[in-house]
Amino acid sequence: MSIRENIEKTINNAEKLNGELNSFLSIEREYALNRASEVENLSDDASLKGFAIAIKDNICTKDMQTTCGSHILHNYKAHYDATAVRRLKDAGAIIVGKANMDEFAMGSSNESSAFGNVKNPWDLERVPGGSSGGSAVAVASGVVRASLGSETGGSVRQPASLCGITGLKPTYGRISRFGLVAFASSLDNIGIFGQTSEDVAKVLGVIAGRDRNDSTSADVAVPDYLATISDDIKGKRIGVPRALFGEGLETDVREAVENSIENYRKLGAEIVDVELPHAKYGIAVYYIIATAEASSNLARFDGVRYGFRAEGSHELREMYRKTREEGFGAEVKRRIMLGTYVLSSGYYDAYYSKAQKVRALVKRDYQTAFEQCDAILTPTSPSVAFKIGEKSDDPLAMYLSDIYTVSANLVGVPGISVPCGLSGEGLPIGLQLVGNFWSEATLLNLGNVYEKEFPLGAKPKVFAD
Amino acid sequence: MKEGWEAIIGMEIHAQLATETKIFCGCATSFGDEPNANTCPVCLGLPGALPVLNEKVVEYGAKAALALGLNINEQSIFSRKNYFYPDLPKGYQISQYDKPFSSDGELVIMTAERDEHGRAKDFKPMTIRIERMHLEEDAGKNVHEGLPETDKYSYVDLNRAGTPLGEIVTKADFRSSWQAYDYVNHVRRALQWVGASDADMEKGNLRCEANVSVRKVGEEKFRNKVELKNLNSVRFMQKAIEYEIERQIAAHEAGEGVSQETRLWDEKNNKTRVMRSKEDAHDYRYFPEPDLQPLVVSKEFIETMKAQMPELPDAMRDRFMAEYNLSFDDASQIIGDKDIAAFYETAAQASGNPRTSANLMLSEFVRELNNSGKRANESLLTAESFAEIVKTLDEGKINNNQAKEIIVESFNTGKSPADVIREKGFEQVSDAGAIEKIVDEIIKNNENQVNAYRGGNEKLFGFFVGQVMKASQGKANPKVVNEILKSKL
Secondary structure: OOHHHHHHHHHHHHHHHHHHHOOEEEEOHHHHHHHHHHHHOOOOOOOOOOOEEEEEOOEOOEOOEOOOOOHHHOOOEEOOOOHHHHHHHHOOOEEEEEEOOOHHHOOOOOOOOOOOOOOEOOEOOEOOOOOOHHHHHHHHOOOOOEEEEEEOOOOOHHHHHHHOOEEEEOOOOOEOOOOEOOOOOOOOEEEEEEOOHHHHHHHHHHHEOOOOOOOOOOOOOOOOHHHHOOOOOOOOEEEEOHHHOOOOOOHHHHHHHHHHHHHHHHOOOEEEEOOOOOHHHHHHHHHHHHHHHHHHHHHHOOOOOOOOOOOOOOOHHHHHHHHHHHHOOHHHHHHHHHHHHHHOOOOOHHHHHHHHHHHHHHHHHHHHHOOOOOEEEEEOOOOOOOEOOOOOOOHHHHHHHHOOOHHHHHHOOOEEEEEEEEOOOOOEEEEEEEEOOOOHHHHHHHHHHHHHHOOOOOOOOOOOO | OOOOEEEEEEEEEEEEOOOOEOOOOOOEOOOOOOOOOOOOHHHHOOOOOOOOOOHHHHHHHHHHHHHOOOEEOOEEOEEEEEOOOOOOOOOEEEEEOOOOOEEEEEEEEEEOOEOOOOOEOOOEEEEEEEEEEEEEEOOOEEEOOOOOOOOOOOEEEOOOOOOEEEEEEEOOOEOOHHHHHHHHHHHHHHHHHOOOOOOOOOOOOEEEEEEEEEEEOOOOOOOOOEEEEEEOOHHHHHHHHHHHHHHHHHHHHOOOOOOOEEEEEEOOOOEEEEEEEHHHOOOOOOEEOOOOOOEEOOHHHHHHHHHHOOOOHHHHHHHHHHHOOOOHHHHHHHOOOHHHHHHHHHHHHHHOOHHHHHHHHHHHHHHHHHHHOOOHHHOOOOHHHHHHHHHHHHOOOOOHHHHHHHHHHHHHHOOOHHHHHHHHOOOOEOOHHHHHHHHHHHHHHOHHHHHHHHOOOHHHHHHHHHHHHHHOOOOEOHHHHHHHHHHHO
């Protein structure tokens, strides 16, 4: 198949499945087909020549809509490409569409999108996870091999787990955030979904690395992730924090993850016990820091320069108030209020400042643990995909979906979710491996070997031809 | 100020650093371009854009800090100051809060009270404690007039958004409006001197705010303070502070008290008026800017910057007074401008007569600069040529008025002083024989006056000099004329 035929097939699949899954907010048929013809002329050295990819709708794509799943950016088109997008384009990848997401990446179920839920292809009554649910489903439903998502607290790993695919959150600073619409700047990362760890590695190798437009991107050499991805994992030490396998963990998930630990042992890995005594504060710390930064990052959506502006205001403050009241959804407003509160004069020390101190303790836990192991294994999510509406009225229950994932964001270390089994109802379960700073190669190696040796052996109900 | 009261004043100055590009993006900082011409995703605050610190800002900031006697902190942190306003594209300003770029400075300024004509009485040194100078970005500008339908709409021009500023904050060390006036002038000159800022209040690249309160002499506690804004010149600032001091004293004496508020200087009506009260004060919710790394400045960098510092104006003034025997006033005028000071120093040394160089510079040369709008380093008359004029004057080849005329001519045409002297026929006659001839002639033709002079009317000596000069068409060397006249009479 030529690149153009392949892209056409991808677009057809995306359009066909989108009615059921709602994973795309926009599908770029014309752009992608034109681009396919252009890419044919690229040198074969272009590592992603003709590679179809979906991009989460909070990552800027020049002249394409970038809505962040929010009414306030309805029809907003980005003026420039995010660095990651530019690197993908330069390597020959073709953007086929923008993926649905929780509004401003705030959510764990995709129910907060202003443009409708994304459905889990394994069970259309269930959520795909969030906030990068659209990106996860675009891959899980077989439309694309890989997609970009974003993570602030598990937003790639959790939907990867719930959709039965591989999802990587790299080290903070590994991929430039330039062009990723900020939610919580000190926690945000661009992450990658793939049908396999190999797909993820391929994309990571292209988009990782220092970017002068992002002061927090690191000047650390990018290794050849594919070169080591099939290495023997014999002797690799996998740490298991048993204390975290308690309350709130579904039985099926626990059993699948316990089983995966045994599988790793069979593959030659050494299993060691580790302790992460401050991990239990992760969610609390996360929701203080993330909301504080969000309250500031989302201030620019004020109706003055771009995006939605409410009609019928007669003075400035009224315009601000109405625009933000009508433009933002409930979850976003809840977090802006929380964040505004924790930064307020008189509360800063008790909340934001203390949260930063606890964050430092969590980081120390991980540093200590990595003296004993190469990666820490836990479930990615305490549960399989839950039903749409099941937790949407209970924000706290929803926040706990991220209990295993947020620590990696707080610390800045990389984490990967790899499918490791199915529940009794036939829903996918993911294992999470969190590694030390810049250890993406190790995580991809551990993920790839597992996928090859213990494939899931099942496909979602809704899957592209 | 009314007897028994004292004023407590603290100053905040925002100085635009003189970089060519903005603090967090590559857009130009030039003044007067088409609205929104100098903008990009970063300074427009578009979704996803991130700030990257312009290294030049650190350099200019360091120069400014050193010129003001501040200590540069090896690590400083950018923080977000959150508030909503249409000219603030991100909804927050990137500034510095609890860890500023520089802090704990001490600055000695020369200050004097002024009489009712605005004349300075007696300049004395005063030490001002500068709390900090931090780095931050400027906001844009809201435009409410001069564009279509401004009755219905306001416009936003973001050319200025992201322009680098140094915010210089003093302790409340000033006790009079003139001290504040002398301080701002001192800062302005120091920043221009080291090239850190153009510090031009009219272009808005230096803006001040004053915090003013009053209390009874001997009182320990501070009373409510008022923040004064819209001070568009140093003079307005001084007037506003003066007005505010009197207003507050009157309010306290009348038992009304003073509320903590922000007031604007209304230059039409010569008074301050309320802008916003304390209740409307923002909670800025400062927190460390997560998009930027802490700003780390190495000791080596600070040392390099120190080594590059030129002699500062006050030190130069003291040296000019000592080395060149100039008065405080003359030396102060000369160091009022860096280029004039440099011009002067060259001329003073090359001519060997610093005193006359100063006199001629402060009269003719500075006037020509002002008339032409040129800077001293743009003058067609070079400092070396200027020195030549002073020397020629000293040698008695020209007189003082001729010297002035040559300065004007050379300044405007770029001709060398020698050419001007030749063209204008200024070459003086110092040949004793030639002058003797003229003197003899004058004595012969003015018998009455000669007798009166010899009879004791010494005032007539000037008459003879005048006659000789007239006869020589002004070219006779006055010194030689004097000598010959004296001996002949």
